Amino acid sequence: MDSRAIREQFPILNQEVNGKPLVYLDSSATSQKPISVIEALDDYYRQDNSNVHRGVHTLGTRATDKYEGAREKVRKFIHAKSIKEVIFTRGTTTSLNYVAYGYARQKLQPGDEIVTTPMEHHSNIIPWQQAAKATGATLKYIPLQEDGSVSLDDVRKTVTDKTKIVAITHLSNVLGTINPIKEIAGIAHEKGAILVVDGAQGAPHMKVDVQDLDCDFYAFSGHKMCGPTGIGVLYGKQELLEETEPVEFGGEMIDFVDLYDSTWKELPWKFEGGTPIIAGAIGLGAAIDFLEQVGMDAIFEHDKKIAKYAVERLNTIDGITIYGPEERAGLVTFNLDDVHPHDTATVLDSEGIAVRAGHHCAQPLMKWLNVTATARASFYLYNTEEDIDKLVDGLVKAKEFFGDVFK
Incomplete structure (x- = not known):
């Protein structure tokens, strides 16, 4: 995979920030958009802008075809059985709330258990x-291992006959931990529970086959x-979605409306x-086209390679702490x-380097790490080893600057 060629398709990356070439290392917060996605949005608004499912005129038909065509692209991308299992939402947070409100509140009773982990994003x-x-x-909560991973033995100990829902992230947005979803699904199902997966970080970086994983719900963001x-998107097994109540009511979702x-x-x-x-x-459909052209396996291997290089380079800096397991996806969280x-992020920004700093919407995990906040560099298909070298140079400058300040 040629990241240097790929980055040419992302116009936002061709700019300077604070007089320095932009080094974007915050893709876990939001990724940048290729020209093909930008053009797909532009084409819709220029050529096809109309409501869907309602009119029989030409614009309405074209818009509906593109909208439902995007649903089919999502279905193939995650290997769902049917488009009936693909719900468009505002994002991962909305998708998880649909399950918690529309399904869980209908099914749970006093004494039932919901099992999750301390590594979860607040939305899970x-x-x-x-x-x-x-x-x-x-x-x-399933306890975490010392490196921030999950032990299947601990999953078995925590999930009991009373457990009805297991909710877990596919890939931690702080630690880079890749959770064994297929195995956890098996444990949950043995106890009669369903598995809900936060795929916000998983779907962008790795091939997702919901049938092979055997998860019951899978949520992700475009x-x-x-x-x-x-x-x-909210994916759900059809029989479970049939049992789930809608959360929003109004036009388009109705079959028949009477006065009462x-x-x-x-x-x-x-x-x-x-x-x-x-x-x-429509834009998400174009993004899926782009990612599949590059290849999800290639993206996954690239992200892991960049993360490994980043850990190796960051470990050359005295006084740095890196959090998370050795086997990780494309991000590195550190202090x-x-x-x-x-302060670290502010100095890096002065060098044109964008990283995330804070609790990353994971305050329970920060408490588990015994920190109030961390810095995070997260990578994607357009990042190169040169980006990591610039990050290391920026961190050395930050260390020198604050070292001088506190002398």
Whole structure:
């Protein structure tokens, strides 16, 4: 995979920040967009802008064809059985809330258990906290190993006959941990529980086959995988989605409306009330085309290679702490001794280097790490080893600057 050639397709990367060439190392927060995705959005608004599923005129037909064509692209991308299992949402957070509100609150009873981990993004913790409070269920956590990974033995010990839902991230947005989803699904199903996967970081970086993983729900966002903001996907097994109640009500998701009662459309449209995210879905379809042209296996290997190189180079800096397991996906989270991560990120920004600093929407994990915040460099298909070298140079400058300040 030629990252230097690929980056030429991302116009935003061809700029200077603070007088330095931009080094974008924040793709876990949001990825950049290739020309093909930008053009797909532009073409829709210039040529096909219309509502979908409603009109029989030409523009409406073209818009509907593109919107539903994007759904089929998503289906193939994640290997779902049917388009009925592909729901367009605003993003991973919305998708997980759909499951927590539309499914979990209908199914859970006092004494039931929801199992998750301390490494989760807030969007895969808070909805389950609220579901537990609303139903009387108990929220339990699988303990983490010292390196931030999950042991299958601990999964077996934590998941019991009372467990109804296991919710876990495919890939940690802080540690880079890749969780064994297929094996966890097997353990959950043995106990009669369902598995809900936060795929916000997984879907952009690795091949996802929901049938092989045997997960029951899988949620991800377009903006982290070269697509637009404001579009996401909830995959669910058809029989479970049939049992899930809609969360939003209004036009488009109805079959028949009377004065005192209404019925819903069939899947997937019963979850897509109102005017859907038409342009976003079309842009996501274009992003999937782009990623598949590069190849998801190639992207996964590239990201791991860059992360490994980053760990090796960062370890040459005295006083740096790197968090997470040795086997990781494309990100590195770290701290410099005696330097707040926000200060580290500010110095890096002065060098044109964009990283994330803060708690990364993972405060329970920060507490587990015994820190208040960290800095994170996250990589994607357009990053090169040269980007890592510039990051290391920037961190050396930050260390020298704050070393001089505190002398």
